[in-house]
Amino acid sequence: MTFTEIIETFKTKLNPSKIMDSLEKTASFYDESDKDFGEDDSGEDLKNNPYSNSASDSVKSSGLTRITRDEKEPLIKLTDVWKIYQMGEVEFAALKGINLEIYEGEFLVVLGPSGSGKSTLMNLLGCLDIPSEGTVYLNSEDISELDESELARIRGQMIGFIFQSFNLIPTLSTEENVLLPLEFQEENREIARKKATYLLDIVGLSEKKHNLPSQLSGGQRQRVAIARSLAVNPPIILADEPTGNLDTKTGDYILEFLDGLHKREGKTIIIVTHDLDLVKYATRVVYIRDGEIEKIETRIKNEPNMN
Numbered sequence: 001m002t003f004t005e006i007i008e009t010f011k012t013k014l015n016p017s018k019i020m021d022s023l024e025k026t027a028s029f030y031d032e033s034d035k036d037f038g039e040d041d042s043g044e045d046l047k048n049n050p051y052s053n054s055a056s057d058s059v060k061s062s063g064l065t066r067i068t069r070d071e072k073e074p075l076i077k078l079t080d081v082w083k084i085y086q087m088g089e090v091e092f093a094a095l096k097g098i099n100l101e102i103y104e105g106e107f108l109v110v111l112g113p114s115g116s117g118k119s120t121l122m123n124l125l126g127c128l129d130i131p132s133e134g135t136v137y138l139n140s141e142d143i144s145e146l147d148e149s150e151l152a153r154i155r156g157q158m159i160g161f162i163f164q165s166f167n168l169i170p171t172l173s174t175e176e177n178v179l180l181p182l183e184f185q186e187e188n189r190e191i192a193r194k195k196a197t198y199l200l201d202i203v204g205l206s207e208k209k210h211n212l213p214s215q216l217s218g219g220q221r222q223r224v225a226i227a228r229s230l231a232v233n234p235p236i237i238l239a240d241e242p243t244g245n246l247d248t249k250t251g252d253y254i255l256e257f258l259d260g261l262h263k264r265e266g267k268t269i270i271i272v273t274h275d276l277d278l279v280k281y282a283t284r285v286v287y288i289r290d291g292e293i294e295k296i297e298t299r300i301k302n303e304p305n306m307n
């Protein structure tokens with residue numbers, strides 16, 4: 001499939017009129033100090049931050065209501081959430097009555113062993129799935145009853161995904177993969193290109209923009225996935241084992257980058273992992289086991305892990 005065909009398929013599937021009604025106009029969210037992936041940065045594009053023009057009016061015009069902690073309204077709220085998988089006659093409860101409130105600006109790490117329900121929980125937090133029972137609120141909107149096109153609209157506005165299962169599209173170049181969510185939101189082509197160029201520079205991949213994903217290393221692919229997840233400047237970043245297949249150095253870069261987004265841009269970061277080392281970045285850690293929350297721990301960020 002060509003780039004244009006892929007865009008058209010997405011648009012047809014996901015009801016563009018609804019998406020157009022609620023376009024996020026993108027806010028300023030980087031400055032030069034975010035340039036964490038140094039090696040192959042050209043630096044040229046950082047002088048012209050394409051996200052900076054709309055800084056003052058972006059949130060107002062976006063249709064998104066930014067909830068502050070003062071208002072004490074959670075950005076995401078799960079109330080007695082169950083996820084039951086049906087396998088023929090047999091039912092399996094992967095989540096059993098989860099209650100969780102996540103506030104804007106948190107760095108939440110969801111920690112649990114294999115099979116504990118982390119990915120199932122992530123799919124609900126990311127509006128990729130709806131609960132079997134219970135309620136999921138995003139920005140005070142109950143997503144449990146929404147259809148797929150409405151869920152897609154909310155995802156497009158609110159959430160950037162860094163999922164291993166969210167593969168890059170193999171037939172598209174690095175640049176086209178980053179352009180995808182922008183084109184999908186019918187961003188002006190020229191501005192979209194500037195944003196893609198800017199983001200690829202931020203993650204240190206300017207020189208690889210014409211490469212296909214298969215011509216990149218695992219770490220580089222993950223960096224493209226990060227650039228793509230940030231393209232529409234979502235307030236929430238969801239990452240499923242973001243360092244899973246990476247060497248320590250690249251994994252650390254990615255975590256430091258997410259940490260920077262949290263500290264400097266106030267992004268809400270949610271990571272699910274079984275890696276205890278990631279706890280040091282968290283403001284709260286949710287321990288999950290057998291589909292239930294075992295405990296929730298509030299932390300002072302960047303404290304050494306005491307476990």
Ligand SMILES: Nc1ncnc2c1ncn2[C@@H]1O[C@H](COP(=O)(O)OP(=O)(O)OP(=O)(O)O)[C@@H](O)[C@H]1O
Nearest residue numbers: 085087092094112113114115116117118119120121
């Ligand atoms: N589509 C499905 N149908 C049936 N059972 C499922 C399905 N998806 C997940 N499960 C089961 O639900 C439980 C939780 O799975 P989940 O993928 O959420 O765990 P996880 O904590 O993310 O595991 P891992 O760390 O190994 O990825 C597991 O026992 C799994 O076998």
